[in-house]
Amino acid sequence: MIDFENWSCPVPLRDTPQVVMGHGGGGAMSAELVEHLFLPAYGSAVSPADSAVVPVLGGRIALSTDSYVVKPMFFPGGSIGDLAVNGTINDLAMSGASPLYLSIAFILQEGTPLATVGRIAVAVGSAASAAGVQVVTGDTKVVDNGSGDGVYLTTTGVGVVADGVTIGPERATAGDVVIISGDIGVHGVAVLSVRAGMEFETTVISDSAPLHGLVAAMLATGADVHTLRDPTRGGVAASLNEIARTAKVGIALDEPSLPIPATVADACSLLGLDPLQVANEGKVLVMVPADGAEAVLAAMRAHPYGGGARVIGRCVEEHPGMVTARTALGGTRIVNMPIGEQLPRIC
Amino acid sequence: MCLAVPGRIVRIAEADGVPMAEVDFGGVRKDVCLQYLPDATVGDYVVVHVGFAIQSLDEESARQTLANFEKMGILEEEFGEIPR
């Protein structure tokens, strides 16, 4: 692995510590960038051709694409690089797919330090390798210098869904148990803690993680898992509202059961945020009929990424399309669909 | 309005001629302006709103208030409904 902190390449990139328009031009500079920055970071599976040709896949193909624009690009516990890999792996896993191949496209703003690009590429390579998924192709473009350094990633992932597996939001049914795989609000707090204008010191680090192994363990129990969702932007609130609306089912949560670590709760209190609306990156929501819940919970808890799994509510017949929560005081509140970005408030 | 939370002063310093404190809110630390509590010292609890300490938090008073709540309903619990 190349250490981009102390960059010194034996075949030096042309003498530019920063991204310039030529890096996206398809000529020698682009080739150098690929050969000396991206390829070493991604490993040997990358195809040098215009497209990567992979062996025939057995089963139905799952395809997912996502763009990553997070600011700041580096935050406690991770970077845009591992988010890009884990995020797309997880999108595939949420359909019950085994992720196999990734493509990564970089859009670089002119002026971005190459060391920054290198760090991100290394993060991509590490995350892919740790997840057992191969980066097989990619692309690089450079755009005009807008407002300083920016790196945007678009990742496309390909995976395979085994026969007999049908997992989707429309399958959530009244009576299903709602499970979360662990602590919520972690990633969002980690990113906010380093965002300009509201920096604060905290021990919270991002929970970005690939969840396909956890999902495989859950499916191996034989339980009829109805729905999986990774509650990223908009948090648990957004994901559950979307599922409730799609499946035309109500969801009733039990607030005291929500696993919110004190560190997350305190940061949210300080900024006036609702932990249910804060992003997560290495967590999964599960909806499974009651008779399969115990087995699924046990399988989750036995897995490194599911140790904190617990039941947080149920799908119900009442109030279809709406998510409610029983408060610690015994009252009921509605868990709303977040509108736009969650912002710290004074009121 | 007035989202304000209590925290404990762990360090006091000066920045640009203004007294500032590093305040610990349990798991989170943030820099807070102490202009309005010039007598506050390390270890004190303060109420913080938008980066400013606006009042000291009286710990004894907090304990007393909670103790009062604890006492409520105790008689009923021990002896059953008390006619009013």
Added chain:
Amino acid sequence: MKYLDEFGNPVLAKRLVEEIHAATTRPWAMMEVCGGQTHSIIRHGIDQLLPEGVEMIHGPGCPVCVTPLEIIDKALAIAAQPGVIFCSFGDMLRVPGSGQDLFGVKSAGGDVRVVYSPLDALKIARENPERQVVFFGIGFETTAPANAMTVYQARRLGVTNFSLLVSHVLVPPAIAAIMESPVCRVQAFLAAGHVCSVMGTREYPPLAARYGVPIVVTGFEPLDILEGIRRTVVQLEAGRHEVENAYPRAVRDEGNPAAMAMLRDVFEVTDRTWRGIGMIPGSGWRLSSRYREFDAEQRFAVADIRTNESPLCRSGEVLQGLIKPHECAAFGKQCTPRNPLGATMVSSEGACAAYYAYRRLDLVQLS
């Protein structure tokens, strides 16, 4: 968080609820002034736990909701100017002006930034000496000391590219205005705890006496709110109308003298129009003449603002507790949190937003 979490204890909450039930023999209507209290009540479902006749009327204590439309439009005009960095608390970003909101200005290319503290805006000004940095200084008395300090510090450090768009509102004149209304139903007030942390409690006894209403200074956590309600009910049942401090851990009678001294220096009282309510004399603060050079309204001479409030919006009547949000014809139809017509549907504790979130469930269950 210490001295916060303990005040959400459900066992103690249950006891307080029982005490309230035991004390209540007749219907009562009380107003919680502070939007943060409204938020807490809705969020924890506190009003569902109260006796049938005890009604919480949600007051206009949401500085976001009551910021005059004209000021919002000025903010939008300033933020849209090239070379300006417009800084604001997150609350204000989605409040609709006559046309759009600050988010709209941002997406059209304006440099609009959310900050946690006004001091962050000053820092941005020092880091960008060639740009004009404006901070949107809204809020009640709680937030005014922070805004005051920023201007004071700007002067001290010679930061000339910084200015403040001021729209402070004051609680005691609002209480008076509400009680003066001929259709007022409010019989008691839960005063805003953190406003009193700054200003103390001494402005309230004259109001309690003049209008014959109990005024209980109340905090924000579930136990604090329940205790505020409990003490209010006890007073109402006994026919008393006094000022009580139910938040002694954070409120002293004399308030915060250092903060009040700064406020007297930096601000002066002015008439203020409350969006949806109208002009309340002496109910606002503006920069004093000593600090007028930092006034963004003067620096940017934003002329010819034609305000245009939606004719459908009845947020004023909501803010005064005259109608409930769902009694407005636009509620849930033309006006939703996604497409708000007025500020009470935008703010996190505006009554309309709170009702949309919470009462929808009841309405669904009734139908």
